[in-house]
Amino acid sequence: MGKYILKRIALAVLTLFLVCTLTFFLMNLVPGGPFMAEKAISAQAQAAMNEKYGLDKPLTEQYVNYMERLLHGDLGVSVKQRGRTVNQIIATKFPVSAKVGGISVLVALAVGIPLGSVAALKRGSWLDNLIMFFATCGIAVPSFVVCTLLMYFLSLQWGLLPTYGLSSWQNYIMPVMALAFYPTSYIARLMRSSMLDVLGQDYMRTARAKGLSQSKSLFKHALRNAILPVVTYLGPMLAYTLTGSFVVEKIFTIPGLGSEFIGSITGRDYPLIMGTTIFLAMLIIVMNVIVDIAYKVIDPRIKLK
Amino acid sequence: MSEPIKKNPLSLQLNVEDFLPADENEKQSLVIMRESVGFWKDGMRRLRKNAVAMISLCIIVLVMIFSFIVPSFYPYSYEQQIRGAENLSPMTYSEKEQAAMAAGEKVFPHVLGTDGLGRDYAIRVMMGSRISLTVGLVASALILLIGSLYGSIAGFFGGWVDLMMMRIVDIIYTVPDILIIILLATVLKYPLGNLAMQPGFGWISVVGVNMISIFIVFALLYWVGMARIVRGQVMSLKENEYVTAARALGASNGRIIKKHILTNCIGTLIVTTTLQIPSAIFTESFLSFLGIGVAKPMPSLGSLAADAIKGMRSFPYQLFAPAIVISIIILSFNLFGDGLRDAFDPKLKN
Numbered sequence: 256m257g258k259y260i261l262k263r264i265a266l267a268v269l270t271l272f273l274v275c276t277l278t279f280f281l282m283n284l285v286p287g288g289p290f291m292a293e294k295a296i297s298a299q300a301q302a303a304m305n306e307k308y309g310l311d312k313p314l315t316e317q318y319v320n321y322m323e324r325l326l327h328g329d330l331g332v333s334v335k336q337r338g339r340t341v342n343q344i345i346a347t348k349f350p351v352s353a354k355v356g357g358i359s360v361l362v363a364l365a366v367g368i369p370l371g372s373v374a375a376l377k378r379g380s381w382l383d384n385l386i387m388f389f390a391t392c393g394i395a396v397p398s399f400v401v402c403t404l405l406m407y408f409l410s411l412q413w414g415l416l417p418t419y420g421l422s423s424w425q426n427y428i429m430p431v432m433a434l435a436f437y438p439t440s441y442i443a444r445l446m447r448s449s450m451l452d453v454l455g456q457d458y459m460r461t462a463r464a465k466g467l468s469q470s471k472s473l474f475k476h477a478l479r480n481a482i483l484p485v486v487t488y489l490g491p492m493l494a495y496t497l498t499g500s501f502v503v504e505k506i507f508t509i510p511g512l513g514s515e516f517i518g519s520i521t522g523r524d525y526p527l528i529m530g531t532t533i534f535l536a537m538l539i540i541v542m543n544v545i546v547d548i549a550y551k552v553i554d555p556r557i558k559l560k
Numbered sequence: 561m562s563e564p565i566k567k568n569p570l571s572l573q574l575n576v577e578d579f580l581p582a583d584e585n586e587k588q589s590l591v592i593m594r595e596s597v598g599f600w601k602d603g604m605r606r607l608r609k610n611a612v613a614m615i616s617l618c619i620i621v622l623v624m625i626f627s628f629i630v631p632s633f634y635p636y637s638y639e640q641q642i643r644g645a646e647n648l649s650p651m652t653y654s655e656k657e658q659a660a661m662a663a664g665e666k667v668f669p670h671v672l673g674t675d676g677l678g679r680d681y682a683i684r685v686m687m688g689s690r691i692s693l694t695v696g697l698v699a700s701a702l703i704l705l706i707g708s709l710y711g712s713i714a715g716f717f718g719g720w721v722d723l724m725m726m727r728i729v730d731i732i733y734t735v736p737d738i739l740i741i742i743l744l745a746t747v748l749k750y751p752l753g754n755l756a757m758q759p760g761f762g763w764i765s766v767v768g769v770n771m772i773s774i775f776i777v778f779a780l781l782y783w784v785g786m787a788r789i790v791r792g793q794v795m796s797l798k799e800n801e802y803v804t805a806a807r808a809l810g811a812s813n814g815r816i817i818k819k820h821i822l823t824n825c826i827g828t829l830i831v832t833t834t835l836q837i838p839s840a841i842f843t844e845s846f847l848s849f850l851g852i853g854v855a856k857p858m859p860s861l862g863s864l865a866a867d868a869i870k871g872m873r874s875f876p877y878q879l880f881a882p883a884i885v886i887s888i889i890i891l892s893f894n895l896f897g898d899g900l901r902d903a904f905d906p907k908l909k910n
Contacts, residue, residue, distance in 0.1 A: 270730060270731060273731050274731060274735055277731070277735060278735065278739065281740065281743050282743060284743075391891065391894060391895065392887075392891065394894060395838065395887055395890040395891035395894050396887045396890070396891075397842055397845050397846060397849075397862075397886060397887070397890070398846075399845070399846070399849045399862070399865060399866070400865065400883040400886065400887055403865065403869055403872065403879055403883065404883065406872070407872055407876055407879070411872065411873055501738075501850070502846065502849065502850075506869070516738075516739075517738065517742075517850065520738070520739055520742045520743070521742065528739070532735070532739055536735070
């Protein structure tokens with residue numbers, strides 16, 4: 256186990272290094288720079304700004320400098336948001352996104368797993384058809400459609416919920432619904448197919464034959480085995496949901512990391528692009544390792560190597 | 561002939577009845593009742609029985625007719641601005657048009673109204689779905705081509721080739737795709753813009769540089785999922801006897817991949833490609849929603865929805881039309897893909 260984790264960490268560092276390098280050079284390949292868009296700035300001022308942020312140096316030197324600071328955990332200073340470091344920006348924006356995202360993931364799990372299991376148990380019935388119909392819709396409808404429809408009906412037409420900000424608990428309802436819609440449907444579908452698979456296994460018949468009650472055989476044997484695909488999906492899903500969806504954050508005006516990320520790319524805020532990308536990549540890698548370990552805990556037959 | 565003669569078990573005497581000519585009834589059992597069905601026929605038969613998949617197919621065909629054929633003889637064009645007809649509700653006419661109608665002229669109704677610039681909304685939605693469908697189809701074709709080649713090479717050769725190729729896939733998986741799309745769109749802007757000036761490349765500026773970069777990004781990034789699936793298939797297929805047989809007969813690696821392995825995972829390929837179409841449409845609409853999709857005035861379903869949000873309170877139908885169309889397109893492609901999977905590749909169900 257310990258050896259496995261060490262190996263995964265080594266691989267993660269390598270992947271992270273490659274992602275950093277790739278992003279850094281790709282980003283700098285783009286003609287123009289952070290100060291090109293502002294027309295008011297004179298050529299001299301531009302040069303001065305470039306010098307201040309070290310953008311006038313040769314690319315390889317910039318790269319070495321950046322990597323050196325990165326090793327010390329310093330993600331640099333934002334070029335566009337004067338005086339704020341990337342670490343600060345992530346530290347203030349990530350909790351906002353993570354809170355909304357975390358609730359959404361919990362909702363998706365709490366709704367998706369039971370729905371999928373019920374659909375599998377009542378296979379072919381109207382209940383199964385109904386659940387699968389909604390699950391298919393949930394996968395087909397883009398998030399901006401969900402967001403705008405929710406907003407139109409719940410806030411503008413019926414005036415039930417506030418449209419923007421995160422000042423009270425009511426503000427969370429719509430973003431969480433919009434964010435959880437897709438994962439809930441996906442989990443329900445995954446859960447249904449893996450549950451059907453498990454229910455047909457011999458050990459389920461054995462469990463019933465040796466006199467276990469229906470509920471006990473379901474919770475002890477079926478659920479535990481059927482949940483594995485959901486756990487696999489959970490890793491990347493957690494990473495993406497926690498870092499925030501740009502669409503949801505834009506429509507509901509939530510000051511999260513997702514909108515910061517897109518804003519940094521369009522605004523060419525180089526250090527912020529690098530910082531958010533590294534943060535996201537790291538989160539994905541860490542989540543995947545956690546998922547692999549969780550796998551082992553849920554299903555002791557799995558050997559980690 | 562009252563009692564059958566009891567035969568000595570050790571006797572070599574033959575049973576005469578076994579040598580009687582067959583009567584009509586017995587002959588019937590040898591007649592082939594049903595034609596033998598091949599892979600395609602069998603799959604098609606199963607597909608035709610699947611009502612949901614067939615309805616989805618009909619909807620897809622209908623949407624294609626509306627987005628590719630109807631616009632060419634529709635009385636309005638997607639960029640034509642009609643003065644005095646801004647923000648009309650569905651099926652209403654501007655004052656000028658009412659005057660023209662009173663004078664006996666025929667005016668084609670604005671089925672979905674008009675937008676803030678006086679452009680007929682129905683044609684814009686149709687053109688938007690044309691863009692979405694084109695993106696979906698072209699991107700999936702690219703993904704199919706690159707993903708199946710890459711995956712089959714990695715799976716077929718195995719060993720360190722596989723290890724290297726799959727590490728590259730892992731890295732591509734980890735870099736956020738939106739970042740690469742936006743960066744590439746900016747990188748490609750100048751070279752593509754210059755190319756558009758050349759004779760014969762004028763279409764680039766119509767479709768928009770961003771659109772081309774979306775295609776390139778799909779080609780560069782989105783094949784990884786396909787590559788993984790194909791690799792898994794190839795790894796199990798290459799252990800089959802017929803591959804050994806082909807090798808024994810002196811077939812080259814390329815021939816084995818092309819003729820034997822890829823043809824045997826064709827079911828998986830079709831299904832994965834079909835399911836890729838909605839996901840490509842999904843991504844395109846998302847990008848257009850962010851404002852980095854198609855070039856104006858060309859509409860896309862995503863950009864139509866994004867524009868409509870500002871006027872959501874007063875003109876909700878401008879939001880509903882593209883939202884419903886895109887959901888229907890993605891939904892029917894998904895359901896059709898599921899049907900294809902059940903018909904051609906039942907093993908893939910999990």
